[in-house]
Amino acid sequence: MRYFLGLLLPWLLFGQPLSLSYLKSKPRSIERDFFIWQYLDQNITPIQAQEALELVKNVNRKIFYRYALKIQNPKIIRIAECSKIPFGKALGEDANCLVIRLTPAGFLSLDRTMRQNVLKKISRYPLSKKLAPLATKSPFIALQDNPKEFLYFFNKVGTKNRQKYFNYELSHKQLENLKKYWSFTNFIRKVVTEDLNNIGLDLLQLLPKDLTAEQNFLLGLYAYKYNFTQRAKGFFDEALENYKSRRDKDKAAYWLYKLTHNKNYLHMIVNQKQLDIYNILAHEKLSLPSNLYKYIQLHGKCSLAIKDPFVALQVYTKIKNGKDLDFLAKRSKNRECAGVYAIIQTKKSRFKDEYFVTPYEEYFKEQNVTRKILLYSLARQESLFIPGSISSSFALGPLQFMPFLAKHTAKRLGIKNFRLMDMFDEKIAITFANDHLNYLEAHLHHPLLIAYAYNAGIGFTARNILPQLQMYEPLLVMELNPSSQNRHYGKKVMENFWVYSKIFGYEFNLTDSLEKLDQHHHMQGF
Structure with a gap:
């Protein structure tokens, strides 16, 4: 019981500076990584920065850049600088810096003479030998005898380079060799989504019985398209x-x-x-x-401090491991902790039932019904209504705002003394999400497109989704989304949108909505 008493304490941390002792007391986790990132932004010594780095679970760029600024080590600072400079500028830097910034896509975007010059410049590094096939007259031919490397570079060089250097016919023997590697599925997806038809027509000759289920589905889409x-x-x-x-x-x-x-x-x-x-x-x-779903309407206050990311982590871990479910269910059977209660009920049903809840209703009073439905749909997918949620990319709160967007929105709304930890407050998170949705809805006029943009950015949606809608039916475009994460996200949000429409008595037909999707792809300025 003592453990759970800790869950009931008020959340007082975020008015105080972070300390190493506090960070050391927390479990190795994404949640702690976020607070280490915040700690590295404080006035600390190089020794403290080094100690903090040793606590990190996953050293991402955000953490490394802040660490580099604090550590006062010229070599580490140089690595951080080289990681951030534009690729074009990196070409004029020394070999040490260039190697850090060099990617297959950037390398192959250079003309052949420049590629050869780059290889000479970095000749003492193993990367020079690895990139050598891309410096030949025909990377496609140079890589044919090495199927593993062929797939690696095919999947890494970017859309334009694939069209220019890799869209050639492959023999049955070559395809059989490629098929042996797990990255062959990603290869097929890129062929299908990018219309690499010289390869695609060869893929249609493969026997379905020799392919995985996902590979078969992708080739089914390609065959359907043509x-x-x-x-x-x-x-x-x-x-x-x-x-x-x-x-x-x-x-x-x-x-x-x-x-x-x-x-x-x-x-x-x-x-x-x-x-x-x-x-x-x-x-x-x-x-x-x-x-297809179960709706639970709850009322009352919560005794679990789930605005605290570490409490949220403890609760989620307990649920995942099937421990203390009845205790947690009793504590969370209220509106404020409805998300936790829904997760527990889903767990108890062995994931056969989908539970939907409606927390935060007091913050939606001024919203029209479609905005309320959209906000609920996004929040359920983003965090399952757990306000203390933190993602691996440090998206924060019930609506998972990225730090840069949160700061931009706070400045735009004129909010003084804003802290990123404020995003764990449901009211603030909903206010920020509403503001961002106003922007997205000014350019996009369908919940699926808005979901794509909310998740991956409006630029991604403009580049990868809208052009496809001018050529193919909406359901096909949905499956041809090149990002598996964004594709799944969009589907889940639309499922949520359909359910919450029913909960709030809003007339919504998913079939009709998707069929009209291609009528709503006009964007100004993108």
Whole structure:
């Protein structure tokens, strides 16, 4: 019980400077890494900075740059400087600096003479030998006898370089050699999403039985895109048979329905009772009532200090390990801690049931219903309504604001004495998210596009999603999203949007919404 009494204490830390002793008392975690990053911004000595670095779980660039500024070691400061300078400027620096900044994509973007000069400059480094095939007249030919390196560079050189240097036919033998490596799936995805058709047509000759479920699904999309109906069906059939998760099986079955118009696939999906975007679409196509989620309406205050990231971590770890669930459920069965309660109930159902809750309602009184639905949809996906959440990239709070965006928003809103730790306060997080959504909605007019932009940035959405909508149907564009994380995020937000629309009595049809997606892709200034 003493452990849990710690959870009930008020959260007093963030009015005080951070200390090494405090950091040492906390578990090795992303949460502690964030506070180490904050500590490195304080007035500390080089010795203290070194001690702090030794506590870090994952040394990312944010932490390393601040550490370098404090350590007063010229070599480390130089490494930090070289990591940040633009690639073009790095070409004029010494070899030590250039090697730090050199990437396959940047290297191959140079003309051949410059590439050869760069190799001479860095000749004493192992990277010179590794990059040598990219300095030849034809990197594609130079790498053909080394399938592992071929896949490595293919996946690393960037879209423009793949189109220019790698979009050539591959023999059946070459494909068989490439197929042996785990990165072959990523290779297929890039071929499919970037329309590398000289390779893509060769991939369609592969036998579905020799591929993984995901590889089959990707090639099914490619065949569907170019009207190779029978090939598409063969790939989708194999994907459906070999996918393990219900969500993936629904995905493959729905695309088989799109291909064949056979409603048996829709019935197969709705029988799964899985809340996912394709199950929702199948229910709508069959005009069936859905029972894909459970809504719990809670009231009252919370006795768990989950605004504190370390308390949130302790609670989440307990739930993950299945410990003290009844105690935590009792403490969290209220509106303020509704997110914790929902996680526990999902855990108890062995993840068969999806629980939805509506905390923070007092902060949504002035919002229109669609904005309220969107905020709930984003917050559920971002943090499961745990205000003390911190991501590996240091996104903060219930709506996971990145530090740079939080600072920018605070300045724009005229908030004085703003601290990043303020983002763990639900009211502040919602205020900031509302402001950011005002900006996104001025350019994007569909919740899926807004979700993509909220997660990966409006620039990513403008470059990778909007051009595709001018050529292909929205559901295909959704699956062709080049970022697996962003693709999954968008689907989850739309699933949440559908559920919260039902909870708040807002008329929303997911099928109609997605079909209209290509009508809402106009952006000014991007």
